[in-house]
Amino acid sequence: MKVETTRFGTLEVDETKIVRFTQPILGFSDCQEYIIIEGPGEGKIYWLQSCDKPDLAFIVMDPLQIMPDYEVRLDAAEVEDLRLETAEEARLLTIVVVPDDRSKVRTNLKAPIVYNPKTNLAKQVVLHESDYPVQYYLTETAEQAPVGTADASSDA
Numbered sequence: 001m002k003v004e005t006t007r008f009g010t011l012e013v014d015e016t017k018i019v020r021f022t023q024p025i026l027g028f029s030d031c032q033e034y035i036i037i038e039g040p041g042e043g044k045i046y047w048l049q050s051c052d053k054p055d056l057a058f059i060v061m062d063p064l065q066i067m068p069d070y071e072v073r074l075d076a077a078e079v080e081d082l083r084l085e086t087a088e089e090a091r092l093l094t095i096v097v098v099p100d101d102r103s104k105v106r107t108n109l110k111a112p113i114v115y116n117p118k119t120n121l122a123k124q125v126v127l128h129e130s131d132y133p134v135q136y137y138l139t140e141t142a143e144q145a146p147v148g149t150a151d152a153s154s155d156a
Contacts, residue, residue, distance in 0.1 A: 003035060006055045007047070011035070018051060019115065022081050022123045025095075026111065031056060034122075046093070048113070059096040063109055066138065072112055078125060082116045091115045096138070103139050110134045 001018070003011045013035050021032045031052040039045035044065060050056035063070045074087045084090055093113040098105050109132035115122040 001051075003049065003051050004054045005049055005057065007057055008037065008049065011037075011049075013051075017120070019048075019120050019122050022121055025058075025113070025124050026126075028056065036060075045096070048093070048095075059098060060093040060113065061096055061107060063092055063094045063107065063112060066107070066136070067109070070109065070132075072114060072125065072127065073129075074114065074125070078114070078123070082114060082121045082123060083119045084116050089116065089118065091117050097135075104137065105139055106135045106137045108134050109136045 001013050001015045003013050005011060017035060019034045019036060021034070024030070024032050028050075031050045033051040034048045035051060037047040037049055037057075039047055039059070044061060046060050048058040048060045070092070072090075072092055074082075074084070074090070079087055082090065091114075093115060094107040094109055095111075095113070096105065096107045109127075110130065111124050111126045111134070113122055113124050
């Protein structure tokens with residue numbers, strides 16, 4: 001399958017590698033199929049490239065890299081929806097926002113993407129019962145935003 005992208009050109013993709021969202025990413029209801037492209041940094045950063053819109057790609061990362069005790073509790077319906085045999089086999093990704101001011105690079109720990117690498121099913125889960133912030137700054141110079149805050153430039 002060919003996927004047209006504005007950042008990476010035309011990509012030839014094995015259809016079995018397409019990640020299908022059981023529910024779309026918040027704010028992007030017309031895009032449910034993506035591919036994961038490894039970015040720089042030896043597996044620390046990835047692109048989540050839409051198969052539906054050539055110009056839509058999210059930078060994503062594994063939140064355990066920055067917060068080793070980060071935890072997402074899935075309910076039985078979410079485990080079933082993603083066809084997970086156990087919640088532990090899920091892979092977690094969070095969307096990274098990179099504004100012009102690089103000291104404000106941040107990730108959304110409140111609404112991670114839960115991905116089943118065996119079935120290539122994914123969904124964004126909002127952690128209503130957690131204290132994780134919507135904006136978790138990744139740079140040492142930025143102050144951490146209060147829990148649950150967001151600004152207009154957040155993608156998710």
